Amino acid sequence: MSTAEVTPPGSPGPVGIAHEHADVTGGWLRPAVFGAMDGLVSNVALVAGVAAGTSGSSKAVVLAGLAGLSAGAFSMAVGEYTSVASQSEAAEREIAKERLEIQNNNTAETLELAGMYARKGIDRDLALEVARQIHQDVDTAVAVHAKEEFGIDPDDLASPTLAAVSSFLAFAVGALVPLVPYLVGGSVLWPALVLTFVALFACGAVVSQVTVRSWWYGGLRQMLLGAAAAALTFGVGSAVGASGLG
Numbered sequence: 001m002s003t004a005e006v007t008p009p010g011s012p013g014p015v016g017i018a019h020e021h022a023d024v025t026g027g028w029l030r031p032a033v034f035g036a037m038d039g040l041v042s043n044v045a046l047v048a049g050v051a052a053g054t055s056g057s058s059k060a061v062v063l064a065g066l067a068g069l070s071a072g073a074f075s076m077a078v079g080e081y082t083s084v085a086s087q088s089e090a091a092e093r094e095i096a097k098e099r100l101e102i103q104n105n106n107t108a109e110t111l112e113l114a115g116m117y118a119r120k121g122i123d124r125d126l127a128l129e130v131a132r133q134i135h136q137d138v139d140t141a142v143a144v145h146a147k148e149e150f151g152i153d154p155d156d157l158a159s160p161t162l163a164a165v166s167s168f169l170a171f172a173v174g175a176l177v178p179l180v181p182y183l184v185g186g187s188v189l190w191p192a193l194v195l196t197f198v199a200l201f202a203c204g205a206v207v208s209q210v211t212v213r214s215w216w217y218g219g220l221r222q223m224l225l226g227a228a229a230a231a232l233t234f235g236v237g238s239a240v241g242a243s244g245l246g
C-alpha cells in the first residue's frame with residue numbers, strides 16, 4: 001500500500017499532512033486562549049443571570065459585567081502569580097542545589113552526566129569526554145544538569161509578573177466580549193450570547209490545534225460548555241427575579 005510508505009512511524013494522524021509539531025512547551029497562545037475562555041464563560045454567565053433577574057436592565061448588566069471582569073481578571077492574575085512564583089522558586093532551589101553539587105563533587109557529577117549520555121546510546125568514552133568538556137565551565141555544567149535532570153532552562157524560568165499580567169489581560173478581553181453589545185447601547189441579551197458563543201467556538205477551535213480533536217469538535221464543545229454556564233445562571237437569575245428578591 002502506498003499510504004503506508006508516507007506514514008511516519010508512530011504517527012497517529014492522517015496520512016499526507018506535513019510533519020509539524022504542536023506547541024507542547026507552553027507558548028503564550030495557549031494560556032492566553034484559556035484565560036480568554038475563562039473570561040468569556042464566567043462573564044456571559046454573569047450577564048445572563050443579571051439580565052434574567054433584572055428583566056433586562058442594561059445598567060445593572062453593565063455594572064455587574066464590569067465588576068465581574070475586574071474581580072475575575074484580578075483573581076486570575078493573583079492565582080497565576082502565586083503558581084508561577086512558587087514553581088520558579090522551586091526550580092531555583094533545585095538549580096542552587098545542583099550548582100553546589102557540581103562545585104563540591106565535580107567528578108561524581110561528571111560521571112553522572114556521562115552516564116546519562118551513555119544511557120541515551122552514546123559510546124561510553126565519547127559520553128565521558130563530552131561530560132568532561134561540559135564540566136570545564138560551572139555555569140554550563142549547571143545549565144546542562146538542570147536541563148537533563150529536571151528539564152529546566154535556568155536562563156528561561158517563567159516570570160510570575162508576566163504570567164500575572166498576561167492572564168489578567170486575557171481574562172479581561174474574554175470578559176469584555178459579552179458586555180460589548182450593552183456598551184454600544186444594546187439592551188437585550190441575545191447579541192451578547194451570540195457574540196460570546198462565536199468567540200468561545202473560535203477559542204475552542206484554536207485550543208484543539210494542540211490536541212488530536214478536530215477544530216469543530218473543540219469549538220463546539222467549548223461553545224456548549226459556555227451555553228450550559230449561561231443557562232444555569234439564567235435560570236438562577238429568573239428564579240430570583242420572579243421571587244421578588246432581585
Ligand SMILES: [Zn+2]
Nearest residue numbers: 098109112145
Ligand atoms: Zn547532576
